[in-house]
Amino acid sequence: MMLPLALLVLAGLTAAIAPRLLPGTAWADREPVLALWVWQCVVAAVLLCCGLAMALSAAGAWEAVRGHVFASAPRGVVEAYALQGYGPWAGTVAGVLACGGAWTAAMLAREVWAARARHRQRRAEMLVRSPRLPGETPAEDRLVVLEGERPDAWWLPGPEPRLVVTTGALRRLDRRQLDAVLAHEQGHARARHDWLLHCSSALANGFPQVPVFAAFRDQMHRLVELAADDTASRRFGRLTIALALVELNEDRGVFGPCPTPPAQVSQRVDRLLSPAPRLSPAHRLRLTAAAALVPVVPLLLAFVPALRVLG
Template identity: 75%
Template sequence: MLVSLVLLALGALAAVLAPRLVSRAKWPEREPIVALWVWQCVVAAVLLSFALSMVFSAAAAWQLVRGRVFAPAPRAVVDAYSLGTESPWPAVLATVLAFGGLWTAAMLTREVRGARARRRSRRAELLERAPLLPGEEPGSGERLVVLEGERPDAWWLAGSTPQLVITTGALRRLKGGRLDAVLAHEQGHARARHDWLLHCSSALANGFPQIPVFAAFRDEMHRLVELAADDVASKRFGRMTTALALVELNEDRGVFGPGTTPDAQLPQRVNRLLAAAPRLTPARRLRLTAAAALVPVVPLLVAFVPALRALT
């Protein structure tokens, strides 16, 4: 039971402290892809801590679970965990954590189903406004769709066959490399499958709004995927070209004037591109990546410490 409580405390501590520690760091602006990896590892560690705590609590509460979890383990290992107890708290804790796991799965399912429904609706609208050409098969590959529209806009439609959509207003306004930079930005989203990160982060944040790490995870995913896509475009067409493309594409939306808008991060993205801050050294990127990969290992070590001690 002690291991279960330690894991629960570890998960709760990480859920509260991780957003504060990561938000204070300055390097995510320079390395959004590494920051995306760090956030995923932190959230995985939190979820793994809660899942392992549930398993050990259930093993302490019910003999049936204990027999299945520790079936191949020597007797000394089972005794090291001190699972036998008459207290009702292990059963209560296991039930609460199991409900949390089921709720997480339900929220993720709802998020994915909602996204698929919206995607089907938008695909049907696109097919109505831009029918397939003779001989063109639906879902035959990545397709660039040009829509009639005065408002400059471009976006990507996720799915098994992502589609890039751009309006004629954007084609008239963006010229040369700026148009290519916008398309590269959207292709960066599609090829990195950023939609899955957004779905998972939204499901966790909507399902558990009281847990700080999940709300921060959602907010940072929405911000970092845009920075990562900006970097994809700037590597191919230059920071200045990409920044100008963002300005020209969004200048009629009022995002660069006073006041708060839904796209308030756009000025920050443009300033970041223009500032051209140097990337971290390869050695530091490697250290950050490796350190993040070790974060989910911590709850595993906590879970297996009694067993390792019993076997030595």
């Protein structure tokens, strides 16, 4: 029973330490895409620890599960795990972890269902405000212009994705700024940031007491915007996208001495106007490789008995 407990301890330590270390890293704002990768690797490691602990505990509690988990393993490997000695608590631990996995899946399904319901509602409202013309066929990159005084632009995902912009934004933005805003929204779509937000929200809502999941959700909402800003700025320049953000948000109270949510807009503008130098390619490669190794640690821990026998 020591191996499942060691995996759970590793998951607990990672879940407690990561939210204290990662948000304070100085390079995250300089490399938001890399920061997104690091956070995903950390959360994957926590989930992997729990999944491996569940599988080993279930294998120790029930012969049928053991036959599936160690179906193709040599006899010596099975004996190395000493599954018969896991004791009566193995079934309880496996059951609790299985319930946690089922709860995670339910939260993700609920999050996706709620998001799709919101998208269907917004799509229906959009069709009322901007009905499709006779003979007009849906196009994947169709741009929809809505009448509205408030300057705004957003990406509406779904089976027929749409880029939506209001007439208020068309009046506020010049051509280059509008193209930069649309490139920002297309950056979200190409990177599938909506799925990152769904997964992070599902974990945070399903397990509100786990610090790493709450920090994961908060950081995803921040980093996906920075990554999309960088996507747009590479094509149209940082000044262009910064000015576009100001034009779209200056009437919403997000600037000034007492900004109101979403106050991170002002931080995004400051970042665009005063960019810090990017990390060197070698440094980025090292961080990418180090992050990729984080989920490997629980795998190595789980396979230590087997590796000893086979080695």
